[in-house]
Amino acid sequence: MSTNPATGPRSQGVLARIAEACDRPRVLGALMLGPAIIYVVAFVAVPFVLAIGLSLSDATVGNPNITNLVGLDNFTQVVHQEAFMLALRNSLLITTLVIVCLLVLATAATELLARDFRGKRLVQILFIMPWAMPVSLAAITWLWLLDSQFSPIDWILVQMHLLGPGGVWGPGRHLYYLGREWLGIGSLVFVDVWRMLPLATIIVLAGRLSIPRERLEQATIDGAGFFRILFRIIIPALAPVLIIAVLFTALLVIGEMSMVSLLTRGGPGHSTQVLPYWAYLKGIESGDLAQGAAIALFLFPVLLVAALIALRMAYRTQDG
């Protein structure tokens, strides 16, 4: 009996014909790649091109047609508003502070979790909790912790005589975390770090565990102490992973608006405003789609260049 499909009995039925088509590399390749391409086009490329179009037009929620192009007018208008400089400053400041805190804390947490100790499993589970918690639930918790009247943190500070009459931090009994510019920004950084630390730690931990144990033991035998091993052996080996971790968390933090919208709503005034939330306020809440798109696109070239540089650095450090 011949097994050659050209001379063999012609296959019957739809399924058989589909199976035969799938044997051809061109058909199979297109089928396999299809979903990914559709996904990228529908959810990345189209919105992105649409955003560029919107930012160059005078579209509003009431009249969302990209018909009347106005050039770069939206960008110049946005730049001249007071809120823009605040939002830009806060976006960059918050992202930078979050990344610095994350780098230090994730490296420290990794050193802890890479060791064996009693109850390690429990610590690991507790550690991942912030990442597993829904954003809204986390925000409710933090809104209570940072509440202007009922904050338990304030209460503890009063009990420690740091706050309240005779306290170091003034006679008032409340700090109003979310009602003051710098405390508000500090609170946002703190909550962002709390949320991002599990992800950053897992990325760094994966890199840390891939360092051969013999290399660390060799360093111990060579007479290096904890800090020399950390800074001369572990961190250089982690460099590619750390760069990737910084890139990912930076992109996540700089595009993140849920915490701002839930905690401070950018206030008081625009003092804790960030670009993504302001873009949302302008484009959706106020209905000025064009200006909203312009704000959202503002950081794109900066982020693109930063991402390319980071990826190049990661590749280069990996080469050794």
Place this chain on the structure above:
Amino acid sequence: MAVLETRELKRHYGKILAVDGVNITTNDGEMVAVLGPSGSGKSTLMRMVAGLEEPTSGDILLDGRSVVGIHPKHRNVAMVFQSFALYPHMSVRDNIRFPLVSRKVPEDEQRRKLEWVTGILEIEDLLDRRPTRLSGGQSQKVALARALVRDPELFVFDEPLSSLDAQIRSQARGELRALHDRTQITTLYVTHDQLEALGLADRIAVINQGALQQVGTPRELYNDPANLFVAGFVGDPPMNLLNLGEAMLGARPEDFVPEDESSGDAAISVDVEIEQIEFLGAEWLAYGLVRAGIPEVDSHPPRVILRFRQIEEPRFVAGETRRFVVPKSRARYFDARSGERVMPPEVAVA
């Protein structure tokens, strides 16, 4: 230079006894190989000597001083890992200097030491390279230089040759021995490869299942194994072991002589059915089944491997049955139950 001594050294992992009361004492400047199959506890023994693990009980002494509980940093023991464990992000120079920098050795002394050690190992032209750009042999030299640069009292080598290509291994073995003869640093050399142990070491400690089996010179181990494990583990192909009932007779492959060439007293004479003959250059190996000469050959004819060192072809072919004898001076006897070496039995076996 130093004398290493382990006393009743034990190490448990939970219920598993990895090292079971090992006593080894080296001489000053001696190279001692610890030879054992994988899982025998030799790596645990080595890690305890280096200070990477603490013994459950027993003591480790360097020049009579106990080093148990002393951090590796403060034990002057240098180690070379199987993988060489070079620091990939540092140049060869920084790799070699690392132990000196860690111990805060002054700059000018660092430079002198670096020059001295790179001179010995002839790696001056590699100093600015990254470890990823080194061949296996070069990596080994850099790892040795990094271990040597700090003037250790004791070297611990963990299979340093097994990650090298087979072609350069014998050359590297010679260089390692030459380095040891020049520096005269007491060395503990851990390996599962008996060729490395036999070829390199002054004395060999054979270890199995955490327990020391025999310590002796390579010749002692080969000629007079203390028990069945050593007899079967040392030598390639291993010693042939024939069950005589109460005792086991051990004979090296080269100790079988064709009957017509033999002279003097024979310990045993057996009929061997040759199954296969192998030409290995300087020698021939013959694989066969013992058909007569020892008890119970009918049910389980034991397999033997014979070795002939000669240029011309053997005078027999596969399929033939021939009579071979083992001279009395070459036969070794072991207790069939305990496996320990025993004196030859009074009555010769027919």
